[in-house]
Amino acid sequence: MSSTPVLSVAVIGAGPAGLYLTDALLRHEGREVRVDVFDRLPTPFGLLRYGVAPDHLKMKALAKPLAKVVADPRVRFIGNLEIGRDLDVDLLRSKYSAVVHAYGAALDRTLGIPGEDLPGSTSAASFVRWYSGHPDNTTALPDGRAVEAEHAVVVGAGNVAVDVARILIKSAQELHGTDVPDEVLALLHASPITDVHMLIRRGPAQVKFTAKELRELGEIDGVDVLVPSEALELAEADLDAIAEDRMLGRSVDVLREWALREPTGAQRRLHVHFWTSPIAIEGSEAVTGVVVSARSDDGARETTIPAELVVRCVGYRGLALPGVPFDEESGTIPNDHGRVLRDGVPCVGEYAAGWISRGPTGVIGSNKSDAGRVVELMLGDDLPDVEVWDVVAHLHEAGLATVDHDGWLEIDRAEITAGESRGGVRAKLATWDELLAASRG
Ligand SMILES: Cc1cc2nc3c(=O)[nH]c(=O)nc-3n(C[C@H](O)[C@H](O)[C@H](O)COP(=O)(O)OP(=O)(O)OC[C@H]3O[C@@H](n4cnc5c(N)ncnc54)[C@H](O)[C@@H]3O)c2cc1C
Ligand SMILES: NC(=O)c1ccc[n+]([C@@H]2O[C@H](COP(=O)([O-])OP(=O)(O)OC[C@H]3O[C@@H](n4cnc5c(N)ncnc54)[C@H](OP(=O)(O)O)[C@@H]3O)[C@@H](O)[C@H]2O)c1
Numbered sequence: 001m002s003s004t005p006v007l008s009v010a011v012i013g014a015g016p017a018g019l020y021l022t023d024a025l026l027r028h029e030g031r032e033v034r035v036d037v038f039d040r041l042p043t044p045f046g047l048l049r050y051g052v053a054p055d056h057l058k059m060k061a062l063a064k065p066l067a068k069v070v071a072d073p074r075v076r077f078i079g080n081l082e083i084g085r086d087l088d089v090d091l092l093r094s095k096y097s098a099v100v101h102a103y104g105a106a107l108d109r110t111l112g113i114p115g116e117d118l119p120g121s122t123s124a125a126s127f128v129r130w131y132s133g134h135p136d137n138t139t140a141l142p143d144g145r146a147v148e149a150e151h152a153v154v155v156g157a158g159n160v161a162v163d164v165a166r167i168l169i170k171s172a173q174e175l176h177g178t179d180v181p182d183e184v185l186a187l188l189h190a191s192p193i194t195d196v197h198m199l200i201r202r203g204p205a206q207v208k209f210t211a212k213e214l215r216e217l218g219e220i221d222g223v224d225v226l227v228p229s230e231a232l233e234l235a236e237a238d239l240d241a242i243a244e245d246r247m248l249g250r251s252v253d254v255l256r257e258w259a260l261r262e263p264t265g266a267q268r269r270l271h272v273h274f275w276t277s278p279i280a281i282e283g284s285e286a287v288t289g290v291v292v293s294a295r296s297d298d299g300a301r302e303t304t305i306p307a308e309l310v311v312r313c314v315g316y317r318g319l320a321l322p323g324v325p326f327d328e329e330s331g332t333i334p335n336d337h338g339r340v341l342r343d344g345v346p347c348v349g350e351y352a353a354g355w356i357s358r359g360p361t362g363v364i365g366s367n368k369s370d371a372g373r374v375v376e377l378m379l380g381d382d383l384p385d386v387e388v389w390d391v392v393a394h395l396h397e398a399g400l401a402t403v404d405h406d407g408w409l410e411i412d413r414a415e416i417t418a419g420e421s422r423g424g425v426r427a428k429l430a431t432w433d434e435l436l437a438a439s440r441g
Contacts, residue, residue: 005385006032009378010096012083012321014039015046016364017354018102019066021371026072028379034388035075036096040082041135042403042435043411044070046104048364050132053163054178055170062364070405078391079403080436084321086400093350095389098378101333101340101352102371105318105360111155115281116312120149124160124313131167131188133181133428135435149309150192153290155278156313157200158208164311166217169196169268174220179419179426195269197305199292201277204231204255205238211250217270218258224266229259230296231274281310316360332359338374339381348381407439414438 009025011018014037022035043049045063052059070077083089083103092099108123110116129137154165167175172189180188200207218225232255234242242249258272275295282289282304289304318333320326325342327334335357339346353374354367362370395402403411411429415438418427429435 003387004032005387006034007097007383008034008095008386008388009036009098009100010092011035011037011100011102012089012092013037013046013102013104013354013356014041014044014070014077014079015102015104015354015367016048016062016066017104017357017367017371018046018100019044019069020368021100021102021353021375022072022075023066023069024372024375025378026069026074028375031379032385033074036391037070037075037077038081038083038087039077039079042079042432042439043408044077044079050134051128052364053167054132054180055166055175057178059364060179070408075405076392077403077405077408078395079408080439081395081400081402084323086398087395089321089323095386095391097383097386098349098351098381100374100378101321101324101350101356102354103319103321103356105316105331105355107317107319107331108312109315109317111278111312111314113278113280115283115287118281118283118287119285120283120287120308121281121310121312124156124164124311125316127164127311128160131180131184133179133184133430135430135432137430148192149307151195151197151305151307152193152309152311153197153199153278153305153307154311154313155199156315157198157202157206158313158315159210159213160315161198161313162209162213162217164313165196165198165270166220168193168309168311169223169270170220171222177423177425179428181428181430182422183430194267195271197271197273197290197307199276199278199290200272200274203234203238203274204252205234205241205248207248207251207255209251210247211254214251214254218254222266223268223270224263225258225261225270225272226263227255227259227261227272228274231272232256232259278310316355318356318360330359333357338370338377349383351378401436403436403439407441410441411435411438 025033048063108125152168154161172185242252276292278290279293280291289306291304293300293302318331325334333352333356334341335352336346338351340350340352351374353371415426419425
């Protein structure tokens with residue numbers, strides 16, 4: 001530990017935003033930098049480890065360069081430490097040259113309709129945690145309903161809805177060779193699912209998902225994709241919107257191709273419903289169906305789609321941390337280009353990056369450019385050099401058992417070793433006890 005004053009930065013959150021920001025700070029020449037990266041989990045990488053779909057191996061590989069950032073000798077990873085619960089933000093602000101909030105947006109949005117709390121109705125956040133082997137997943141789908149359902153409804157038209165629909169309808173066979181935990185694979189393998197319904201509340205010209213992800217959904221063996229062709233008869237304004245947005249145009253092209261397909265009689269079907277919103281979830285003890293309102297030129301019509309599982313994929317939401325300004329409406333930390341606003345005034349020395357700063361949209365790469373911009377701002381802010389705080393000693397005295405970089409490497413090694421028996425594919429440790437035990441070597 002250096003006693004010479006340096007630019008000492010605390011980063012809250014070891015997800016893509018926090019780690020890209022750390023990387024950008026380390027790359028800056030001309031100033032001695034130290035970064036402490038805190039995470040409530042004993043593992044780094046945030047949603048890259050626990051959100052990005054397990055069958056998206058190229059995306060998952062982005063963890064490799066980020067692992068180098070965590071391993072840099074100027075960085076200390078301090079995992080298993082929840083800021084706001086275990087350590088105060090105000091204390092961090094008093095000990096570091098700057099504090100950066102990069103703690104993501106882990107909560108889920110609700111639909112606000114009757115029946116939403118019935119067993120069998122769940123959020124994308126829970127469902128994704130379940131198939132990603134997240135240690136908080138114990139509350140997700142406790143009754144294994146996800147894999148007992150023959151009919152499922154997925155609400156939303158974003159890439160998370162596409163991921164969830166794909167995992168539900170894909171044969172578990174195709175998920176071998178990924179880090180989906182064996183217990184989850186076994187359950188998916190036994191899944192009797194036949195129909196997945198995607199409910200999209202607006203039209204093809206308003207979808208949020210992207211063509212590449214959508215195309216993949218239409219290429220799954222043993223699945224018919226059913227899109228009503230009349231939904232692709234677009235209004236003039238929609239055609240203009242598509243003409244102006246190439247990405248959107250590509251998604252609409254995929255949908256148009258799907259609408260032309262003849263059903264093959266496949267055992268599994270993906271139904272895409274446009275202009276359709278859920279208005280109630282039915283069932284007495286568990287979900288049995290979703291009442292929807294479907295709009296057409298003839299007006300709105302109510303029907304019920306039979307379903308034993310409903311996954312709402314309607315976006316994530318940030319969480320307020322004690323002592324940190326928070327905008328309830330947007331679920332973000334109010335900020336001016338990354339400088340946190342306290343009582344409307346930009347704070348030199350306190351910054352926000354990633355999903356907690358701009359809301360829960362954007363791909364991994366968006367956080368890299370975002371982080372680069374925030375670092376430029378920080379370096380222009382004349383931040384003071386300070387002596388590096390002995391945070392480890394402080395946490396030790398407070399009786400807090402954290403997981404450092406060596407501890408994370410032990411977890412990593414344990415998962416890789418356990419994966420040797422499953423064809424060399426990482427076997428994720430999926431409980432807090434297992435992770436913490438492994439971190440101790
Ligand atoms: C289901 C899903 C799939 C996705 N798939 C893709 C994809 O295939 N490709 C792509 O490019 N993008 C994908 N994305 C988007 C991508 O994951 C995000 O852009 C990115 O993860 C946001 O980074 P972040 O660092 O802001 O947040 P996060 O990744 O959520 O990281 C935040 C970190 O902060 C930690 N934290 C939270 N609270 C605290 C606290 N109080 N104290 C300490 N630490 C805390 C968390 O544990 C977490 O590690 C996906 C998103 C989701 C939800
Ligand atoms: N492979 C990938 O690259 C990948 C994978 C997953 C996620 N991501 C990224 O991660 C980010 C988050 O994705 P996301 O899917 O959670 O969010 P998103 O892209 O914002 O999509 C949310 C969807 O939910 C719909 N919705 C919201 N409230 C609703 C309601 N009450 N009823 C019905 N529908 C409702 C929205 O419709 P409206 O538009 O009508 O509001 C929208 O279609 C995105 O930027 C995404 O691209 C990327």
